[in-house]
Amino acid sequence: MTDDESDAIDARLLAEGDLDRLFARHYDDLVSRAVMRLRDRDAAADAVQTAALRVLRELRAGRDHGHPMRVVLHQVLTYTLRGWGAPIEDPLPEVDEPRDPRVDDHLAAVEHRAWLDGVLGVLPPRVRDVTRMRFGEGREIAEIAQELGIQRNAVDQALHRGRAALREAWLDA
Numbered sequence: 001m002t003d004d005e006s007d008a009i010d011a012r013l014l015a016e017g018d019l020d021r022l023f024a025r026h027y028d029d030l031v032s033r034a035v036m037r038l039r040d041r042d043a044a045a046d047a048v049q050t051a052a053l054r055v056l057r058e059l060r061a062g063r064d065h066g067h068p069m070r071v072v073l074h075q076v077l078t079y080t081l082r083g084w085g086a087p088i089e090d091p092l093p094e095v096d097e098p099r100d101p102r103v104d105d106h107l108a109a110v111e112h113r114a115w116l117d118g119v120l121g122v123l124p125p126r127v128r129d130v131t132r133m134r135f136g137e138g139r140e141i142a143e144i145a146q147e148l149g150i151q152r153n154a155v156d157q158a159l160h161r162g163r164a165a166l167r168e169a170w171l172d173a
Helices: 003-016 019-038 041-060 069-081 106-121 125-136 141-148 152-172
Strands: none
Touching: 003 019, 003 069, 019 041, 019 069, 041 069, 041 106, 106 125, 106 152, 125 141, 125 152, 141 152
C-alpha cells in the first residue's frame, strides 16, 4: 500500500470519527520506533500512549494538523521521546498534589506534566535545578545562588538556558 493510499484511509477514518482504528493502524510502527530509542517495550508503549493521548486531545479540541495523520503521530512521538529515558534526579511533585486551577481537564494536566518532566529531564543538572527552583518553587535568584553556592550571574545564565529550552519545546509542541 502506498503512502497516498494509507493517508486516504486515515483521512476517511478521521472523518468518520473512528479514532480507535486510526490509532491502531499506526500503533505497531510507532512502538517499534520508540523501542529503538528507549530499548524497552513497556516504556515504548507508554511513550506511544502519551503521544496518542496528546493527538487525541488536540483532535477533540478541533485542531486541524494539516498533515497526514501518520506524519502527525510520528512527529508527536518524536517530541514525546525527547525527554524519555533521561532520569530526573529530583522530580517535580505528582499531579495529584496541588492541581493547577487553570487546567480544567485532568488529562491535559497529566500530559502537561509529562511534557514538562521530559523537557526538564534533558537539561544539564545545574540548569534543571535552577529552572525548577525558580519557576517550580518560586525562589528568588539570590536565594538560589546562595543555596547552590554559585554566583548570581551563573543563576541568570542557567535561567536563560532553561527558558530557551522551555521556549523551544513549547514552539515544537
